[in-house]
Amino acid sequence: MRNCELEIHFADLKAEDLPAARALVREAFATVIGEAEPGEFWNQRDYVSARWHAPHTHWFKAQAQGELLGVACVSRWGQHAVVGPVAVAPDHWEQDIAKQLMAHVSTLIDEWGCTHSGLFTFPDSPRHLGLYQRFGFWPRCLSVVMARPLSGSYSPLAEQHTGDLQALQSHCLGITEAISPGLDVSGEIQAALHQGLGGVVARRDGFAICHYGQHCEAGPEVCYVRFAAVRPGAGPEALARLIGRCEALAAAQQARQLLVGVNTGRVQAYRWLLEAGFRMRIIGVALHKGQDYDNEAVLLLDDWR
Numbered sequence: 001m002r003n004c005e006l007e008i009h010f011a012d013l014k015a016e017d018l019p020a021a022r023a024l025v026r027e028a029f030a031t032v033i034g035e036a037e038p039g040e041f042w043n044q045r046d047y048v049s050a051r052w053h054a055p056h057t058h059w060f061k062a063q064a065q066g067e068l069l070g071v072a073c074v075s076r077w078g079q080h081a082v083v084g085p086v087a088v089a090p091d092h093w094e095q096d097i098a099k100q101l102m103a104h105v106s107t108l109i110d111e112w113g114c115t116h117s118g119l120f121t122f123p124d125s126p127r128h129l130g131l132y133q134r135f136g137f138w139p140r141c142l143s144v145v146m147a148r149p150l151s152g153s154y155s156p157l158a159e160q161h162t163g164d165l166q167a168l169q170s171h172c173l174g175i176t177e178a179i180s181p182g183l184d185v186s187g188e189i190q191a192a193l194h195q196g197l198g199g200v201v202a203r204r205d206g207f208a209i210c211h212y213g214q215h216c217e218a219g220p221e222v223c224y225v226r227f228a229a230v231r232p233g234a235g236p237e238a239l240a241r242l243i244g245r246c247e248a249l250a251a252a253q254q255a256r257q258l259l260v261g262v263n264t265g266r267v268q269a270y271r272w273l274l275e276a277g278f279r280m281r282i283i284g285v286a287l288h289k290g291q292d293y294d295n296e297a298v299l300l301l302d303d304w305r
């Protein structure tokens with residue numbers, strides 16, 4: 001049915017919408033990627049439930065006659081906001097639903113007072129670039145998802161966090177603030193630890209939030225580094241040590257590979273990953289509104305999908 005015949009409501013996504021939202025996201029991405037039948041796509045991944053339950057996210061929905069037509073999520077990392085996923089049921093594409101969802105997302109980002117927001121999208125899609133550019137998100141560097149099989153030899157997991165959450169958050173905030181004032185991933189730390197999504201590796205000169213397990217966004221047997229950062233000045237050796245600790249954590253969870261995301265504007269981090277044997281898996285483009293935290297020397301890994 002065309003939208004002119006439908007009365008579409010926009011509201012916050014509720015707990016009872018989660019099964020339909022998960023199905024919609026899988027169907028929308030299966031259709032756009034075109035690699036699998038929708039029913040066979042992302043069966044073992046969930047890009048919705050954990051993000052909905054996280055303390056630093058907000059979800060909007062588009063609904064008509066009780067049917068979910070679209071969803072959009074935005075996560076708040078302090079003064080930075082990361083948009084995604086945005087998905088519309090394929091039967092209702094090009095009926096202005098994503099534009100209206102993005103209008104709600106943009107208003108919320110303004111209300112939060114964020115100085116920067118961004119998202120990861122398909123670099124070769126006029127539809128995607130055009131949609132987000134309307135809302136002031138402009139393409140800058142590529143964003144690359146990379147993977148490396150676990151190497152097989154690991155030292156003990158001395159630095160996996162098991163202690164006080166407040167102390168951990170303030171330690172990590174000290175590192176992210178030193179990279180970019182206002183960058184705060186406390187919500188990601190809480191989501192990983194409170195929901196049992198994974199663990200946090202904390203070192204004096206860096207930290208990493210890792211997801212693994214059955215419902216991990218990266219899929220089975222993968223340890224996925226949701227966010228990792230090295231204190232400015234600590235250098236690539238600190239990144240190497242941090243990745244080593246992530247591998248040890250991954251091995252303890254029976255993962256077979258480590259997955260990371262990096263913006264290619266962080267040239268030193270990107271080159272280090274390539275030299276360390278990480279192979280490119282997915283190439284997207286990062287779209288930004290406001291001042292990002294990417295520069296050549298920043299040793300920061302994040303995945304905005």
Ligand SMILES: CC(C)(COP(=O)(O)OP(=O)(O)OC[C@H]1O[C@@H](n2cnc3c(N)ncnc32)[C@H](O)[C@@H]1OP(=O)(O)O)[C@@H](O)C(=O)NCCC(=O)NCCS
Binds near residue numbers: 028092099132
């Ligand atoms: C991408 C997606 C969310 C778009 O949803 P949608 O409801 O069809 O989008 P809308 O109808 O609201 O937006 C249409 C806008 O896209 C842009 N657009 C579409 N085709 C375009 C083109 N060829 N060139 C430039 N801009 C284009 C325009 O801004 C257009 O608005 P306009 O016609 O008023 O100019 C939807 O296709 C989807 O769910 N895809 C699968 C999941 C996905 O890819 N999510 C986004 C990941 S970042």
